[in-house]
Amino acid sequence: MATKNKNSNKKIAVVGAGLVGGLEACYLAKRGYEVHLYEYRGDIRAMEHVPGRSINLAMSIRGRTGLKAVGLEEKIIQEHGIPMRARMIHDLDGSTRAIPYNKDGKCIYSVGRRYVNEVLLSKAEEFPNVHIHFNHKLTGVDLDNANMTFLDTVSNEEVKASADLVIGCDGAYSNVRKQMLKRNWFNYSQQYIEHAYMELCIPPTPDGEILDCIMSQKHNADSSDAKKRKAIIVEVKL
Ligand SMILES: Cc1cc2nc3c(=O)[nH]c(=O)nc-3n(C[C@H](O)[C@H](O)[C@H](O)COP(=O)(O)OP(=O)(O)OC[C@H]3O[C@@H](n4cnc5c(N)ncnc54)[C@H](O)[C@@H]3O)c2cc1C
Structure with missing residues (x-):
């Protein structure tokens, strides 16, 4: 799938194999990079219950465009999407009214968060240049030299790794971002x-x-x- 090109000797570490990390790994793999995807949790495809958010995603054209580029839009929308044409508002007096998402009858789709994440992981795995490391919790990163430290949550051992570039996709409480905040000229606020x-x-x-x-x-x-x-x-x- 990925061909040898000028990027194939560049190693990129993607931290976090959630929705963004899984998709990012596919994009980078298509460009021929050697991708290492590190994920705190185990492989969610093998779990009965996945910790964290489970609320369905409302997918609009933005998410679909991202998936289309890696050939997953049809699969996710056609096979799994539930059309959502309007939002139902329940007033305190018990009355209801619907607010359509689009005046031309177009709709957004409700898709399972876990399902999308699983499909992305499986897609990433299809690339021979993607290596997924589950149960790896990033505990420290030297961003200047792209050196990372992980805790292997199964063996409880510290694991060191390095790359040419580190991309933080580790979610709302990102550890990579925490490290970036220690550098100059990095502004951040949360509300x-x-x-x-x-x-x-x-x-x-x-x-x-x-x-x-x-x-x-x-x-x-x-x-x-x-x-x-x-x-x-x-x-x-x-
Ligand atoms: C209630 C709610 C409803 C939402 N509804 C929608 C919606 O309808 N449509 C929509 O488009 N968006 C929605 N969003 C936003 C969407 O959930 C986020 O944009 C999306 O999850 C971000 O993906 P992510 O991969 O950046 O983060 P996450 O999905 O949080 O993934 C982060 C990954 O990083 C891993 N990780 C964390 N820390 C580490 C570490 N130290 N080392 C290694 N791995 C680590 C985590 O285990 C996880 O797998 C909603 C968000 C919330 C809170």
């Missing part, structure tokens, strides 16, 4: 919004009937942290 979200899974009835989700006023009033929670996003997984 939390005052909303929270709640993920609900409402399965169909035993007869396969899909239930309407009703957020009653009582439910909101009874919630201990209702005052803090100004918006509740309800996601119904079928």
Whole structure:
């Protein structure tokens, strides 16, 4: 798949094999780089329960364009996507109204986060120049020399590795970013919004009937942290 080219002697370390890291590894592999993908967690494809967020992704043209370049758009959208044409707003008085995502009838798609991550990992693995290292938690990185230190979470041993370039794809609490903050001219700020979200899974009835989700006023009033929670996003997984 990847051909020998001028990039093949360049080694790139991608830290974090989430949505971004998995896709990034595929892009770099297509360009012929030797890619080492390091992931804190084990292989999620072999896990019964994946720790972390599970809320479905609402995929729009932005995400689809990224997947298209590695030949995965069709597979993910056609085989797995659930069309979402509008957002249903549940008012406190019990009334509902739908806000369409697009006035021309186009829609976004709900796709499982775990599924997309798994497909990306499998795609990355198809490239002979991608090497995935699961259970490797980055604990330190010397960005000037691209030297990294990992904790092998299975053996509990320290692992040293080096590359020509390190790319941090290790998510919201990025360790790579933490190291960057120690350098000059690096600015960073983080703000939390005052909303929270709640993920609900409402399965169909035993007869396969899909239930309407009703957020009653009582439910909101009874919630201990209702005052803090100004918006509740309800996601119904079928
Ligand atoms: C509630 C919620 C809903 C969202 N809904 C949508 C949506 O509908 N549509 C959409 O496009 N986006 C959505 N997003 C945003 C989307 O989740 C993020 O943009 C996306 O997950 C970012 O991907 P990532 O790979 O950067 O990070 P992550 O998906 O968090 O992956 C980071 C990876 O790095 C690994 N890692 C972390 N630390 C280390 C370390 N020290 N060493 C090695 N590996 C490490 C983690 O284990 C993980 O696998 C949502 C986010 C939230 C919080």
